[in-house]
Amino acid sequence: xxxxxxxxxxxxxxxxSFIDGEIPxxxxxxxxxxxxxxxxxxxxVATALICTDELMDQTLLGLTNRSFYSHEDxxxxxxxxxxxxxxxxxxxxxxxxxxxxxxxxxxxxxILRIPRRIPHIETPLLEKMRETxxxxxxxxxxxxxxxxxxxLRELACTLSGKFxxxxxxxxxxxxxxxxxxxxAGLSVFLHYPKSTAISIALRxxxxxxxxxxxxxxxxxxxxxxxxxxxxxxxxxxxGNSLAELKKRKSTEALLRSGMFGIFAGLTxxxxxxxxxxxxx
Amino acid sequence: xxxxxxxxxxxxxxxSGGGWLAGEKYKHEMRDLIFxxxxxxxxxxxxxxxxxxxxxxxxxxxxxNYSDVINCLSKGNYEEATKKLAFKNExxxxxxxxxxxxxxxxxxxxxxxxxxxxxxxxxxxxKMSSSLTGKIKSARVLGICLGAALLLLFI
Numbered sequence: 001x002x003x004x005x006x007x008x009x010x011x012x013x014x015x016x017s018f019i020d021g022e023i024p025x026x027x028x029x030x031x032x033x034x035x036x037x038x039x040x041x042x043x044x045v046a047t048a049l050i051c052t053d054e055l056m057d058q059t060l061l062g063l064t065n066r067s068f069y070s071h072e073d074x075x076x077x078x079x080x081x082x083x084x085x086x087x088x089x090x091x092x093x094x095x096x097x098x099x100x101x102x103x104x105x106x107x108x109x110x111i112l113r114i115p116r117r118i119p120h121i122e123t124p125l126l127e128k129m130r131e132t133x134x135x136x137x138x139x140x141x142x143x144x145x146x147x148x149x150x151x152l153r154e155l156a157c158t159l160s161g162k163f164x165x166x167x168x169x170x171x172x173x174x175x176x177x178x179x180x181x182x183x184a185g186l187s188v189f190l191h192y193p194k195s196t197a198i199s200i201a202l203r204x205x206x207x208x209x210x211x212x213x214x215x216x217x218x219x220x221x222x223x224x225x226x227x228x229x230x231x232x233x234x235x236x237x238x239g240n241s242l243a244e245l246k247k248r249k250s251t252e253a254l255l256r257s258g259m260f261g262i263f264a265g266l267t268x269x270x271x272x273x274x275x276x277x278x279x280x
Numbered sequence: 281x282x283x284x285x286x287x288x289x290x291x292x293x294x295x296s297g298g299g300w301l302a303g304e305k306y307k308h309e310m311r312d313l314i315f316x317x318x319x320x321x322x323x324x325x326x327x328x329x330x331x332x333x334x335x336x337x338x339x340x341x342x343x344x345n346y347s348d349v350i351n352c353l354s355k356g357n358y359e360e361a362t363k364k365l366a367f368k369n370e371x372x373x374x375x376x377x378x379x380x381x382x383x384x385x386x387x388x389x390x391x392x393x394x395x396x397x398x399x400x401x402x403x404x405x406x407k408m409s410s411s412l413t414g415k416i417k418s419a420r421v422l423g424i425c426l427g428a429a430l431l432l433l434f435i
Contacts, residue, residue, distance in 0.1 A: 061384065065333045066356060067331075067334045067383045068383055068384055068385055069327060069383070070331040072386055072387060103386050
């Protein structure tokens with residue numbers, strides 16, 4: 001069963017028609033009392049359907065397989081994991097104690113992102129990496145929703161397939177490895193905490209390269225270990241430009257360590273994703 | 281024997297049989313109530329301790345006599361499942377609304393909702409078991425007596 005059929009089975013009937021069609025939307029966004037938004041080719045369009053309380057509750061019931069309680073942990077983290085590497089982002093009212101979220105109640109917004117395979121989207125980046133004989137670390141940056149995860153996914157597939165590299169793919173949300181079942185050279189660390197996965201990959205899987213999504217300050221130590229240990233890392237981070245990343249505390253140490261040699265910014269115009277390579 | 285007396289005997293048999301079946305229905309209702317109580321207890325354990333998803337909670341409950349009911353519940357066909365049980369309309373509605381309320385909240389909230397429902401079920405069970413013997417007996421006796429009276433009256 002493909003991903004679109006998976007989603008259709010989980011959603012209530014008023015949302016079926018949006019998922020149907022040759023090209024499914026990239027994103028479906030719902031907020032209680034507001035119109036349902038669909039994103040196609042990077043453009044959000046408001047539909048005629050209003051997200052009533054009943055529709056939101058039915059959608060949540062479907063996405064959690066009628067078991068909200070069994071997804072409490074991930075809902076606290078802001079998402080519901082779905083079969084086939086999909087996930088739905090959720091937010092609502094948090095019940096906190098000493099700055100820690102105990103529960104999230106009254107879910108008010110939901111976003112369903114449908115990952116897609118876009119073959120050859122990674123080609124410009126791959127060419128750049130070939131110039132360095134895959135010895136350089138690569139940092140990919142863009143605002144959310146431009147396609148960082150899609151590029152990393154395709155890159156992992158091509159490197160492990162065509163170039164026969166041993167790739168450790170660190171996928172803590174089950175999103176990065178979606179649809180990559182056919183790639184034999186991949187070692188997928190699914191739902192591992194990132195820093196733990198990096199250290200296990202280094203110690204046990206002898207990877208040629210480590211690929212991970214959305215790096216933060218928590219993984220800095222392990223990533224520096226990779227860089228110093230001679231295993232190049234391909235990582236992504238939210239950001240508009242390299243200048244902006246330099247100013248940010250969470251990424252500053254990584255940038256200054258010299259572990260990344262390629263800095264690729266992503267922009268999007270319509271369906272096309274463009275790479276902007278910058279020098280540090 | 282005339283056709284009239286055969287008809288009378290048949291009437292008497294039907295009345296006695298009706299009384300007997302009414303008694304059986306009460307027994308059946310009690311059996312179903314015990315099944316529901318055991319199922320809800322099982323759900324409580326599965327939800328509280330292992331956070332198992334609701335369809336799997338239902339499917340992991342072993343009871344061959346109620347496999348069709350369990351199947352419907354696991355698919356979320358609560359009305360159909362309740363129809364297969366011998367409960368009165370009012371109790372069936374309570375049951376459907378309980379099933380429908382499951383899975384919408386956190387584990388703590390689910391547990392307290394289940395606890396409340398278990399209290400309600402226990403109360404119902406007590407009520408039913410205290411009146412069960414009397415109900416069965418009176419239904420059966422009434423049926424047999426009516427049948428016998430009819431027979432005596434016309435012979």
